[in-house]
Amino acid sequence: MTAPALANAALDETAVAHPSQEPARVARDSRPLRLITCGSVDDGKSTLIGRLLWDTKAVKEDQAASLQRDSNGKQNDLGLPDFALLLDGLQAEREQGITIDVAYRYFSTDKRSFIVADTPGHEQYTRNMATGASTADLAVLLVDARAGLLEQTRRHATIATLMGIKQFVLAVNKIDLTDYDRARFEQISHEFRELALSLGVRQVTAIPVSALKGENVVYDGRASMPWYDGPTLIEVLELATTRSAQTVGFRLPVQRVSRPGESFRGYQGTVAGGSVKPGDSVVVLPSGMVANVTKIVTFDLVRNAAVAGDAITLVLDRQVDVSRGDVIATIDSQPMTGLAFDAQLVALQPEGIQPGKRYWLKSGSRRQRVQVQPVSQLELKSGKWNHADELPMNAIGKVHLAFDEQAIFDTYEQNRTTGAFILIDPDTNNTVAGGMITAKRAALGGIHADESRVILSLPADLADQLMATELFASRREDAEVRRVTAAKAVEIIDTIDE
Amino acid sequence: MPHLYPETELHNPQSAKPPLDPHLKALENEAIHIFREVAAEFERPVMLYSIGKDSSVLLHLARKAFYPGRVPFPLLHVDTGWKFREMIAFRDEMVEKYDLDLVVHTNPRGAAENISPFSHGSALYTDIMKTEALRQALDAGQYDAAFGGARRDEEASRAKERIYSFRTPDHRWDPRNQRPELWNIYNGMIRKGESVRAFPLSNWTEVDIWRYIQAEEIPIVPLYFAKKRPIVERDGMMILAEDPRLELLPGEVKREEVIRFRTLGCFPLTGAIRSGATTLDDIISELETATVSERQGRAIDRDQAGSMEKKKREGYF
Structure with a gap:
């Protein structure tokens, strides 16, 4: 697909008309991809998300018309509505022209559907970004091609990594304002890859983008950037992997115990890792009691297996004490x-x-x-x-x-x-x-109060040996060693015994 | 009363359906998780039941979440007295069929002060018969959690609302001071008098709702399907003209058109659309080519900019 005379058409009076194309059909064969967008207003973040929603037809005409009404005809220079207003839903945000909270957006292509956590970019909103990142599979980091990587780019990448995101897309936006400068794009991508590697992230795709003109977002920008033959943003998102906890051991945090009658007792929860099937041996934590799975009950049918993400009801083969907050887990690899x-x-x-x-x-x-x-x-x-x-x-x-x-x-x-x-x-x-x-x-002999340290009164030679160990070095804050004579040590122990 | 479920009944006879696609399955799992979490953490949950398609999906998910047990909380219908007749009939049928506990509440001011959407305007009418009525019903039941079918894709202020949406003792929502919500860990801690509105369908879109209704064969009010019905045109909306309380204004004529509804509320405030969609397939394909959003037919969203946020702050769902 190429950008079909979109810019030209939009420049005319038909400001809210969609590009004529087949409507996006709805994804059927994969789980929704959750992503977070990081960047600030200056980087064109709202424009990028607006563009994604617009070009995938997630924005309807009455919404666009109400945008135009709200923005008093304020438009960007392509005659499209001010996308930022579409995103900033709270009145305080509209009044102040800022994004203050996490917003969730939905759009889909014929391959997949997407949930975008849209979060503000400034440092005072680190908490909002962490919130959005907690459920995300992928982070889109946005930079202005003219400005390159900023301090906030490092901050965003660091937070995303800490929250467990392992796939990054770097959208080098406003590439049109650099006259589609290939060398500039490659320099920024190179710097970003180094940054990502230093954080341990290997899955990085860098894309030159003009969100305003819709280049390399949903439609490709080949006409302006013949030198770029990589994927568009939407293509990367369609192929990204969703997180899966299926490779680890089986975990079922018990939400509630279902006892509709004398003959039935089931443990309800969402599988938080691994898989389970009837006949599996499981352990109930923290009690440590062991049982076997007899049935996996759902509304539709008695199932022969359940995997991470499934909301199920588990029936065990014997009376064990299980209550809300307990975790039912595989015996082989316990939490x-x-x-x-x-x-x-x-x-x-x-x-x-x-x-x-x-x-x-x-x-x-x-x-x-x-x-x-x-x-x-x-x-x-x-x-x-x-x-x-x-x-x-x-x-x-x-x-x-x-x-x-x-x-x-x-x-x-x-x-x-x-x-x-x-x-x-x-x-x-x-x-x-x-x-x-x-x-x-490791527990420290039951002492957990603040400022508390374990005081070890040991004969000098034993104290020296202990302090030389690696284990002790890692626990230095927790324990204090006092060198005493063997006789003094015996005396102290006698006092404790009394 | 607890019901007895012999083992043989565990095999649901409806199980011949093909499995859900991974997208709908993920949404279903999330919603069931939320239902169970709220039911376990709160003392007196209730489910807001508006009889529309989202409520139908919500009810279906509640039944799935607690199977083989019964839905462990009542349904609450705030009846303005101006709902479509077919909605009320459908509601009573569902309650009977699925053995549900239903609480119906109508604001007594409605009858006492003769409040109608025609004479009082949609803003005042909604405030009294919906928002105020809901507060009355929630207070009367001393509910500490209320499930609702709102989706974040419906309207801009909803896009920022949490799945557990905290309310003060007077049911107010403070959009600027919401509790952060990370992962799928929900904070259900409240003081006496405070409450939480819980939205299991937060991440669903309108198309998801319809595709799920189709895949799960969920019953819905027939008004969603196209049929020749009597209408009258008013304020640019086509209003169903079957209720004797609808008085024709000068120049208005009642006529028959093949129409259906994309959303259902109070009949005087809900506009029909011209449509030939008589099946779920038709509706889904109509939706995928639609160029206007579903709330376009709702008068109450159009009163003023940010009107939904304002209503929600005051306690509207």
Whole structure:
């Protein structure tokens, strides 16, 4: 497809007429792709999303007409409606001309349908971007071809990576304003690939784009850029992979127990990883009891297997104690259970994350009390982690989590469902952080209060040996070693025994 | 009352249908997850049932979510008294067929003050008979969670609304101060008097709704299908002319046209479209070539710019 005289037609009075083409038929054979768009108004983000919606016919004529009414005839220089108004739905946003929140957009082609999380670009909205990125399979990062990569490009790429996105599209926008400068485009793509690699992301596609003119968005821009023979944005999106947790072990966070009558007892939830079939042996956590699956019940039929993403009802072969918040998992590869974990999180509210405060933590269907100890904060400019005792709003930090009762997690790297959590402030009931589990920590003899450290009073030679180990080096913040004589050590132990 | 389900009944006789495509399956799974989460976390959930196509899908998903159990919460219909007659008949049929608990509420001011969309204008009428009535019904039932069938693709302010949408004790929505919502982890913590509106269909589009109705053979009100019906044209809308309360204004004539409705609300405020779509296939193909959005036929969205956001802040669904 080429841009069919769209620009010319639009320049005429028919400002809201769609390009004449076959209507987009609806995707049938794949799951919707969730993506996030990162960039600022200056980069032309609203224009790009507007263009996607317009050229895939997701915008209807009455919506376009109401846009024209609202914008008092304000149009871009191609005579198309001001796409930004289409996107900024709240009155405050329209009044201030800014995007303040995450908005979700829907469009589809004949191959697939798409859910776009549209988030503001400025640093004070890091939290909104993290929210949008939490469910995204792919990130479209937008830069102005004249400006190249900016500090915010690094910030956006870093946040997207932290939230687990492994596919990037770099849209080098406003390429028309550089006279379609190929060398410029290649230089920017090269710089971006280096940046992505430094973050561990290998799947990068760079595309020269003019969102305003509709080049390389849905229609190709061959007429203006014969030197570019790569895919259009929409082609990349159609072929992108959706995240799947099917390769890891079976996980079913139990949402509710269904007991419609004496003869039936089923555990309802959404499979959060792996697959399950009747006959499989499973373990119920945290109790550790073992049972076999007898049936997978759904409204339509008794199924012979269920995979990640399926909402099911599981029936087990024996009476075990299972309640909401428990996790039913495969025996061979169980999630971690424990009282202490390491995590990264994004602080979402003005109060930030306060050290030692007891929050509610919700992960899957499990909610429990947790104490959060900030350790370090990411400096988005440089990518460095600096020591931190508390985390202000929009900060990305590393924290220690200490629980009163057994917690059940995978690492976020392994499972984006069972490795993710939110923190809720018990004073306000508001969601104050989104977090990702990075590792389990060994419990420290039951001491979890803030500022607490295990004090080891050891004979000097033993203390020296212990302190030389790698394990101890990694736990230096948790324990303090005091060198004493063997006789003194015995004396201390005697005091404890009393 | 708990119902007994012998094992043999677990095999649903409707299971001959082909499996859903991955796109609809993903949307269905998400909606079922939301239904179960709300039912487990809240003490007194209720499902807003408006009898339209989205409500029909919502009800179907609720039945699926809790199978083999019964839908564990009542349905609430806010009846303005100005609904299409066929809607009410359909509602009662569904309640009977699926063994549902139904609560119907009509604002007593409607009868007391003789409020009608004709004499009071759509804005005031909607405020009293829908928004105020809904608040009354929610307060009376002391519901702490209410499911609704709203979709984010319907209207700009809805595009930013959360799946768990927090409401103050007086049912207000504060769009600038919404709780962040990450992954599929929903925050259901509220204080007494506060509530949450939950939207399992947030990520569905209009075409998804129709394709799902087709794939799952979900019953819908016949007004969605084209048929020759009496209409009168008013304010650029074709209004169904079957209710004796509709008085013709000077110059208006009642005539018959082959029409159908894309959305269903109160008959005086809902415009019909000229259409020959008599099957779901026809409707879907009409929709895929449509150049106007579904809410175009709704008078209440057109009162003023940002009118939906304003109504929602005040407690409208």
